[in-house]
Amino acid sequence: MDYSEAVKIYSQQLSETEFKRIQEFMLKQLGVKLNPIKIVMVNSRLIKRLKATGIYNFKEYLDYALSIQGKRDGELERMVDELTTHKTEFFREVEHFHFLRDIVLPEFVKGQNNLFQIWSAGCSTGEEAYTIAMLLNEFKLANPGFNYSIFASDVSNAVVVKAIRAIYSNRTVEEMDKRFLKRYFLVSRDNNEQKVRVVKELRDKVQFSVQNLVDNYPFQNNSLDVIFCRNTLIYFADSSKKKVVQKLTEKIKPGGYLFVGLSETISQYSTEIKQVSPSVYVKKQG
Amino acid sequence: MILPLVEVFYTRNADEIFDSNSCDFYETIPHRRENFHPPVGELMEIHNFNNMKNLKIKFKLLIIFGTIVVLFAAVSFWGNKVHNRINDGNFNVISEHKAVNNLLSKLNIHLLDFNNSFLMFRQTGKNEDIEKAQASLKTVRDLIEKSSFNDDVLVIGFRDYAEQTAGLYRDITIDLNKLKKENNEAQLLALTGQVASNIATFYAASNDFFKSNTLRLNELEQQNLAYANAQKNKLLYFQLGLIVLILLLITIPYRVVSKSTNDILKIIQKIENGDLTNDFKSDTHDEFGLIINGLAELQSKLKSMLGSLKSTTQNIFNASSEFSTGAQTISSGANTQAASSEEISAAMEQIAEVFKSSSDNAAETNRIAEKAFKGIQTGASHVESALSVIEDIAEKNSIISEISYQTKILSINASVEAARAAEFGKSFAVVAEEVKKLAENTQESALEISSVSKEGVELTRQSASDLHNLVSEFQKTSELIDQIAQASQEHILTIEQINNSIQEFNNVTQQNASSAEELAASSDDLLQFVESLQSLMSVFRIEDADTITESEKTEETDFPEDFSTTDFQQEEQSYDFPEPDETQPEEEQYIDGNSPIVEDYSENESEPDVRHEDVSKVLEPVEEMEIGEPEKTFDDTKMPDSESVETGGKAAEPLANGDEEDEKTDWNISHKKGIRINLADNDDYDDEFKEMK
Numbered sequence: 004m005d006y007s008e009a010v011k012i013y014s015q016q017l018s019e020t021e022f023k024r025i026q027e028f029m030l031k032q033l034g035v036k037l038n039p040i041k042i043v044m045v046n047s048r049l050i051k052r053l054k055a056t057g058i059y060n061f062k063e064y065l066d067y068a069l070s071i072q073g074k075r076d077g078e079l080e081r082m083v084d085e086l087t088t089h090k091t092e093f094f095r096e097v098e099h100f101h102f103l104r105d106i107v108l109p110e111f112v113k114g115q116n117n118l119f120q121i122w123s124a125g126c127s128t129g130e131e132a133y134t135i136a137m138l139l140n141e142f143k144l145a146n147p148g149f150n151y152s153i154f155a156s157d158v159s160n161a162v163v164v165k166a167i168r169a170i171y172s173n174r175t176v177e178e179m180d181k182r183f184l185k186r187y188f189l190v191s192r193d194n195n196e197q198k199v200r201v202v203k204e205l206r207d208k209v210q211f212s213v214q215n216l217v218d219n220y221p222f223q224n225n226s227l228d229v230i231f232c233r234n235t236l237i238y239f240a241d242s243s244k245k246k247v248v249q250k251l252t253e254k255i256k257p258g259g260y261l262f263v264g265l266s267e268t269i270s271q272y273s274t275e276i277k278q279v280s281p282s283v284y285v286k287k288q289g
Numbered sequence: 290m291i292l293p294l295v296e297v298f299y300t301r302n303a304d305e306i307f308d309s310n311s312c313d314f315y316e317t318i319p320h321r322r323e324n325f326h327p328p329v330g331e332l333m334e335i336h337n338f339n340n341m342k343n344l345k346i347k348f349k350l351l352i353i354f355g356t357i358v359v360l361f362a363a364v365s366f367w368g369n370k371v372h373n374r375i376n377d378g379n380f381n382v383i384s385e386h387k388a389v390n391n392l393l394s395k396l397n398i399h400l401l402d403f404n405n406s407f408l409m410f411r412q413t414g415k416n417e418d419i420e421k422a423q424a425s426l427k428t429v430r431d432l433i434e435k436s437s438f439n440d441d442v443l444v445i446g447f448r449d450y451a452e453q454t455a456g457l458y459r460d461i462t463i464d465l466n467k468l469k470k471e472n473n474e475a476q477l478l479a480l481t482g483q484v485a486s487n488i489a490t491f492y493a494a495s496n497d498f499f500k501s502n503t504l505r506l507n508e509l510e511q512q513n514l515a516y517a518n519a520q521k522n523k524l525l526y527f528q529l530g531l532i533v534l535i536l537l538l539i540t541i542p543y544r545v546v547s548k549s550t551n552d553i554l555k556i557i558q559k560i561e562n563g564d565l566t567n568d569f570k571s572d573t574h575d576e577f578g579l580i581i582n583g584l585a586e587l588q589s590k591l592k593s594m595l596g597s598l599k600s601t602t603q604n605i606f607n608a609s610s611e612f613s614t615g616a617q618t619i620s621s622g623a624n625t626q627a628a629s630s631e632e633i634s635a636a637m638e639q640i641a642e643v644f645k646s647s648s649d650n651a652a653e654t655n656r657i658a659e660k661a662f663k664g665i666q667t668g669a670s671h672v673e674s675a676l677s678v679i680e681d682i683a684e685k686n687s688i689i690s691e692i693s694y695q696t697k698i699l700s701i702n703a704s705v706e707a708a709r710a711a712e713f714g715k716s717f718a719v720v721a722e723e724v725k726k727l728a729e730n731t732q733e734s735a736l737e738i739s740s741v742s743k744e745g746v747e748l749t750r751q752s753a754s755d756l757h758n759l760v761s762e763f764q765k766t767s768e769l770i771d772q773i774a775q776a777s778q779e780h781i782l783t784i785e786q787i788n789n790s791i792q793e794f795n796n797v798t799q800q801n802a803s804s805a806e807e808l809a810a811s812s813d814d815l816l817q818f819v820e821s822l823q824s825l826m827s828v829f830r831i832e833d834a835d836t837i838t839e840s841e842k843t844e845e846t847d848f849p850e851d852f853s854t855t856d857f858q859q860e861e862q863s864y865d866f867p868e869p870d871e872t873q874p875e876e877e878q879y880i881d882g883n884s885p886i887v888e889d890y891s892e893n894e895s896e897p898d899v900r901h902e903d904v905s906k907v908l909e910p911v912e913e914m915e916i917g918e919p920e921k922t923f924d925d926t927k928m929p930d931s932e933s934v935e936t937g938g939k940a941a942e943p944l945a946n947g948d949e950e951d952e953k954t955d956w957n958i959s960h961k962k963g964i965r966i967n968l969a970d971n972d973d974y975d976d977e978f979k980e981m982k
């Protein structure tokens with residue numbers, strides 16, 4: 004790309020009308036709300052797509068991305084991938100993992116259940132799911148009868164692929180407990196690569212899929228022990244948030260748990276749940 | 290082939306030396322005096338040559354061509370001489386003999402004239418005839434005397450003879466005159482006989498002489514021919530030898546030129562191919578030597594220039610690759626930061642929302658508390674009035690009690706009166722009894738009421754005072770609630786402000802991320818440019834290959850210390866992964882209909898099979914990050930291609946419809962049942978990784 008092209012791209016401005024199209028699309032398709040102030044963010048995020056597609060005009064780009072052809076070419080996917088925020092970390096909001104380890108799991112083994120089923124909804128690049136996997140594996144080592152299934156899903160195909168690849172930069176595991184690191188990660192042979200990869204045994208424990216939270220879920224009602232749906236609903240509009248919370252709650256066993264992000268409060272959306280710890284909700288019995 | 294090479298070095302001097310007319314051979318060399326510029330001349334000027342030593346090629350050529358000219362001149366001079374000699378020989382002999390023959394024939398004629406005149410005189414005796422004879426004799430004598438004969442033996446012999454004859458005829462002439470005067474017939478006759486025999490002898494002699502002279506002439510000619518032939522052959526050999534010699538001499542400059550040009554061409558070719566590693570130097574001082582040394586200097590200058598250019602581009606490359614990785618890091622950092630910031634902004638919005646709702650709640654609580662306070666206050670006043678009512682009742686009750694007592698007394702009196710009235714008073718007595726009972730009951734009730742009301746008064750009084758206390762407590766609470774409500778009202782402002790700043794900050798971060806990306810992209814471009822520059826430069830080899838790699842090897846980095854986990858004690862290996870429980874094949878638990886979790890699809894009973902299909906699909910185009918099966922959700926019958934082409938951007942419009950419609954919009958990105966992605970090559974990537982030390 005030469006200089007004049009670069010200038011041409013980077014001087015493109017997303018107009019209100021085009022922004023509205025995106026707003027509408029995101030709300031309808033993902034339940035995600037984009038406040039007017041997000042126009043700047045949308046603008047700067049979509050510029051990458053303009054650059055990649057060579058369509059140096061927002062209107063034309065959207066005409067393409069939102070067309071059948073755009074969908075066929077996967078551009079719609081890539082646009083969605085750009086517009087969603089995928090921030091995540093290993094052991095993010097660690098209190099939740101402590102709660103899982105110290106309260107949820109011991110409680111589970113006390114009951115007569117034999118398969119612990121947990122779903123990371125909005126898993127992004129998989130760090131949350133692998134964190135859960137590490138914890139559950141550790142727990143299984145201490146409690147041999149314990150069995151578990153981990154499901155993880157995201158609406159963005161790209162992040163799910165990354166999650167399955169399970170290749171992360173060294174930086175992401177810098178603060179991780181060295182024992183976990185040693186046990187569950189490989190390092191790249193090429194020292195310049197600075198990458199780590201989750202070991203196959205752990206990778207195989209997590210089943211990833213592409214799943215939009217506003218759609219139907221492939222689970223039976225009252226079948227999951229725990230759902231992690233953290234920092235995903237924060238992007239949702241109130242109405243879609245409510246629907247999703249109710250749908251998620253449906254899938255949880257009575258007495259099962261729903262974890263949301265630490266900044267989130269969802270008690271107002273469902274009468275079936277009760278807060279038991281910050282951002283941790285339990286589904287009421289019966 | 291030789292000539293053009295020679296031609297190059299064919300200088301003006303040579304032209305002056307070799308006169309083009311003097312030798313046929315040189316006429317084959319084209320002369321281009323007009324536009325001929327000796328190429329070495331410029332070089333000579335550049336290098337400011339001042340020494341004959343430096344003109345060696347020219348010099349060599351001068352010598353060679355000079356030698357050729359001298360030899361040629363010598364040969365042709367010699368040839369000329371031979372030719373002359375042959376010519377001379379021929380001419381001398383032949384001309385002499387021809388002169389002799391000529392003389393002879395003249396003499397013969399004049400002798401014949403004399404003879405005739407003499408014979409005439411003999412017949413006529415006329416003076417006139419004798420004079421004629423005498424004149425002829427005189428001519429003969431003159432001819433003989435005048436003829437200059439060379440030393441040829443033959444000629445000398447003839448001359449002697451001719452002189453004798455001339456002398457004889459002179460005598461005869463004298464005698465004739467004398468005899469005629471004397472008229473001495475006998476004597477004359479004798480003389481005539483003598484003359485006749487003399488003439489005959491002369492004829493014979495001259496004939497002999499002529500013959501032998503002719504023979505001699507032939508012989509001489511033969512001799513000359515033989516000599517000429519012999520010389521001609523010699524000359525031919527010499528000339529052939531000379532030509533060979535010239536050819537040989539000419540190959541000297543040719544060999545010098547071609548060898549040197551070959552060398553130079555080789556050098557130039559190497560330089561042309563960018564190979565500057567060869568060291569070369571010429572110790573000859575001719576023009577070629579100068580050219581080679583000039584090239585060497587050029588190469589060394591080029592080498593040092595390329596060397597510094599190479600190191601400069603290496604530096605630029607290093608810098609720009611550092612810059613590029615830096616920019617990449619910044620970009621990825623900025624991207625992460627942007628994501629974090631976006632996340633924070635979303636979280637902050639949540640918090641602000643929660644805060645807002647709790648602030649609303651506080652306001653609501655305040656309102657309720659106020660209402661409650663008012664309620665309590667009215668309640669308290671109601672209790673107060675209730676107390677007075679109860680007291681009133683108690684008071685009224687005592688009146689009732691009194692009345693009932695009096696009624697009882699009255700009823701007793703009445704029953705006494707009734708007994709007196711006997712049969713008539715019997716029914717009255719019943720009434721009196723009833724009244725008494727009523728009065729008693731009333732009194733009892735009144736007593737009870739009294740005690741109850743007393744208690745009630747107590748209680749009411751108590752509760753009135755409690756209420757009083759409560760009211761003041763409530764007042765305090767309400768005040769606090771009010772404070773909270775107000776405070777949270779203020780907080781909400783602050784939080785909104787914070788939220789706004791975070792949103793603003795987020796905007797900046799997003800923009801940052803995109804400019805960082807731009808930077809990274811352009812630094813990548815730069816790197817690529819430098820790389821291509823380097824690959825262009827790599828055409829030039831200025832040092833031996835192994836010295837280059839040396840410097841690059843030093844850059845190896847070790848895995849960051851953090852991951853060497855020296856601080857971590859190795860635990861027993863067996864700890865790692867418990868065997869998966871055979872009874873619970875995990876693969877099947879998800880999505881598969883037979884798993885413990887059977888999906889609930891009450892709403893779309895007809896569809897669940899599609900889900901199984903999805904599972905079985907191996908979705909390949911992972912690198913392109915494509916959703917595996919775009920066609921799956923695309924409803925061809927609803928949205929034919931042609932329509933999309935026409936409507937273009939209009940595809941986004943179905944948004945307005947409800948959920949039901951939604952599922953049919955072709956650009957719906959949803960995968961209603963979730964799609965398992967199977968990356969066939971996933972485990973292959975493990976080859977690039979190793980266990981941690």
Ligand SMILES: C[S@@+](CC[C@H](N)C(=O)[O-])C[C@H]1O[C@@H](n2cnc3c(N)ncnc32)[C@H](O)[C@@H]1O
Binds near residue numbers: 033095124234238
């Ligand atoms: C910020 S990440 C949360 C990652 C992880 N749960 C954590 O807390 O670290 C939010 C993810 O939700 C996903 N997401 C957004 N809208 C979604 C939707 N409608 N259905 C499913 N996932 C969605 C995004 O793709 C993104 O990867």
